[in-house]
Amino acid sequence: MTYQVFSGARIFDGERFHDDSVLVVGSGRVQAIAAANDVPPGAEVVRLEGGVLSPGFIDAQVNGGGGRMLNDEPSPASMYMIAEGHRPYGTTSLLPTLITDTGEATAAAIEAAVEAVKADRGVAGLHLEGPHLAPARKGAHLAELMRPVEDRDVKAFIRAREAIGALLVTMAAEQVTPRQVQALSEAGVIVSIGHSDCTSVAADAAFDAGARGVTHLFNAMSQLGHRAPGLVGAAIDHPAVWCGIIADGHHVDPKALRTALRAKRGEARLFFVTDAMSLVGSKEDSFTLNGRTVRREKGGFCSKLVLADGTLAGSDVDMASTIRYGVTYLELTLAEALRMATTYPARFLGLSDRGHLLPGARADLVHLNDAIEVKATWISGRLSA
Template sequence: MGRKIFVGARIFDGEHFHDDKVLIVGDGRIERIAAANDRPDGEKVKLEGGVLSAGFIDAQVNGGGGRMLNDEPSATSMAIIAGGHRPYGTTSLLPTLITDTSEATNAAIEAAKEAVKENRGVAGLHLEGPHLAPARKGAHLAELMRPVEDGDVKAFIRAREAIGTLLVTIAAEQVTVAQVRELAEAGVIVSLGHSDCSSEAAEERFDAGARGVTHLFNAMSQMGHRAPGLVGAAIDHPATWCGIIGDGHHVDPKALRTALRAKRGEGKLFFVTDAMSLVGSQQDSFTLNGRTVRRERGGFCSKLVLSDGTLAGSDIDMISAIRYGVTYLDLTLAEALRMATLYPARFLRLADRGHLSPGARADLVHLTDALTVTSTWLAGEAA
């Protein structure tokens, strides 16, 4: 691949900004951030101002580019979804299968094995269901929900070993503490979600190794002053990561600002899009488990709803989430970028992504000062 020297933009390394510096990339990896006059031999990539950052990482992507993973759980679908989000700065994502049949789940696992090997932006797999609570079903089909069985635990562990990164969203009511511990010890990332559990039940599973909470506030027991629920447990537990949807529809910004101030544990909230097929597409509707989901325009961005008004995923992309964070959540640009790069990388244990340290993958995004994406690179190559 050779060496590239990126010049002309502020550089955000995942922690800090660097002015009047250059980024040196060799053979698809970061070599170093250097002084402006330190330019070894290589191809110069001239950037017109703006910010050069590690590419964005999205742990929850149901669809994109006109394709839903549930419609066709294949490596081709995963590539289309990743391609649909790349113009918005996302260079690594977890295609997400929502509650479906065992056949669809098995197909998604097999597809992820192939897609990860292709190394074109698919970093693993997220299974959001079927082990969710019907009481907090959201847009999922309650009739397909069921408890975790020992066979499921073994299947998840085998899938994690084959894929590398496997995230499973499970309701606390549908999984035992012992099962959570077995999954976590085997490297499966367990996230609690779509759950009506008590704070005590959540804490037991966090302490057993559940690592996060899926789309904080949405489809879960809310925080009361005597019954803190899953929301309260997640905010209070210092080791627990929380994905948040910043689109102006899923959660009121006052609630998100409160969570950002209150969350114990530094850097534990990160952006997810929970995006559906319409991101990167000109369509205005699609079908989800046989039900029509339509786009309603208005607000910070459009929203996606079923016929009864239930929110069905989001219509937001990651650069828009960053703009939302800066505009409505009182975030500095540095913190908003961390919530789309460094923090999700840490949550997913993707040690070589989300930052521009020496040896990291040269997955990059260039942003204008107005926070629009101009270019992306995968392993140093324009994508």
């Protein structure tokens, strides 16, 4: 076996930092974290100039990137383009996300994901955000395409999960029954409640039936009231539920995010998502979403994306920027911010061989400088262009 040895940076293994150490990689997998002077004979030494070597970032919600939206063309080529658009920002695994669309588009996205996951080019599964959402909390989605879950949908999702692996579906609690949630969850489909105007009682029923997550906490859902806790309150209170959060300075006020980080029951249950659109990794300033123009408005921590009526339409943030936001505005340590982009999303998605640097893990890596800027990324030990 030919070894690669990464030296010269602090190593973050997904839980803690290692100083004066090297990362040993062989056959695309982590072999060990060893003492700096313990280099296998004949190894290729990759010398890093300071900074941090971390597991590659994992993003469970990516609508687009590199100038392409998945909805525009749900194909393997689009998925590769989106993954490559986010690679310079440290994301080595992502779930291309199809927002509410037709049945034909959903079927095409599933078929594309089957091929894309096999290609090992950064696509780790598929996220279907719709069409089983609530029109009352539609956000930038098309309400006319939203509908309840039918038993044929359950069967289709289960078949897709068997072929894809990591299949995440966002559903409103109003559009799915606890029986359907249980059937999906028992088959390994990851059910996340989102775009929902449900009561906390209905949310708890979905969680108790097996729903594991909440999609972009606070956004497009019933809010926390002192007598009506809504989906936000149920998500924060339920100890087994994971919550994705968009930390870009536009989707959620940092005070609300800091409150959720302090209040969430259950250990390590909040993780970063970008909810990124096609402009990440692109020089364009607008794009078309379901026939509507979405434009970039500059200002704040990063730009925001809005429809003509001012509705937020996904984000313009990348994962490295999200980590910087967490450290700067959310009072997170660098270690915890990194966990929220690596270890925690891997656990949520069931990607047991990534999100950490324990022996046997995929050598999906990102090198960051002291300003939390990406210097290089590797997928299975291969340096990304």
